[in-house]
């Protein structure tokens with residue numbers, strides 16, 4: 296029997312944050328003024344070990360999860376993530392393991408990740424011009440370094456990489472067409488993400504959001520598009536195909552077109568809390584259950600009961616303006 300929440304949504308995806316640290320300071324995610332030199336990141340022993348993550352993942356797979364995604368923070372700043380990928384891919388029932396990264400360390404890790412069984416990569420890149428990108432990432436990093444990571448991924452055998460670009464009004468709107476022109480026809484798919492009000496630190500305002508309809512209209516003016524039906528239920532991105540056959544783009548419109556009804560995703564924070572929504576205020580502590588001697592049955596019951604009681608649909612309620620204290624995205628994983 297499938298485990299479903301109060302709105303009938305099954306639990307099929309698990310996003311695992313392997314660290315709350317990052318080598319960038321994107322203004323919309325970990326602004327440098329807030330995540331400065333004195334910021335208290337999690338201690339090593341607070342983090343779930345790779346063995347613990349694998350145990351939790353096995354429990355989730357037993358409850359119906361088929362897709363795993365490693366994220367963070369920046370997952371590749373944690374040592375030897377490929378060994379984690381290898382042990383996750385050995386779990387019976389896992390169909391797909393993906394990883395979201397800013398790409399800076401891919402040159403060093405892409406081949407090992409591929410060999411360990413990583414199925415798919417998502418790379419984040421918000422602009423192709425140096426001035427804009429280095430300002431957004433808060434560390435003065437040039438886009439060429441991310442593109443070098445992408446080239447390493449291609450050499451390692453990752454064919455169709457998804458490229459995430461968060462679009463902010465007045466900041467990187469010009470990147471929409473530039474990214475389309477750069478990636479059309481390459482097999483990689485750019486996915487434009489509406490800027491979201493995750494966390495409490497990025498100073499989000501509705502006016503900063505560039506909507507799906509604006510993004511699609513701008514691309515369509517230059518390169519005509521048609522909407523493609525979703526491949527699987529619960530797909531977060533709406534897909535649009537170029538009429539000239541040069542591939543497609545995706546748009547993740549969590550602000551203007553919320554997809555809570557199809558949200559089948561749980562999130563595990565780096566210290567082992569279960570969040571059932573990206574906009575959650577608190578998580579359920581799985582680490583204590585993991586570290587107690589009660590075995591996997593207690594853990595399974597905790598996950599089961601949490602999902603069964605799940606009511607989350609933040610993005611659908613956003614307009615109603617119900618304020619909560621929200622967790623940071625770098626903490627629970629995007």
Ligand code: SAM
Pocket residue numbers: 317323324366367368369370395396397417418419459460461488489490491492493497624625628629
């Ligand atoms: N460090 C990795 C990276 O940047 O790909 C993985 C973690 S990051 C939190 C995952 C994704 O969340 C990235 O693609 C990032 O652009 C996106 N993201 C972070 N903050 C966001 C926000 N406020 N609105 C929309 N997307 C956001």
Ligand code: SF4
Pocket residue numbers: 317318319320321324325367368369397419625
């Ligand atoms: Fe780091 Fe990714 Fe957040 Fe940028 S979006 S600060 S790369 S975790």
Ligand code: SF4
Pocket residue numbers: 549554555556558571572573574607608609610611
């Ligand atoms: Fe899922 Fe929460 Fe996002 Fe809605 S707001 S799609 S429930 S993570």
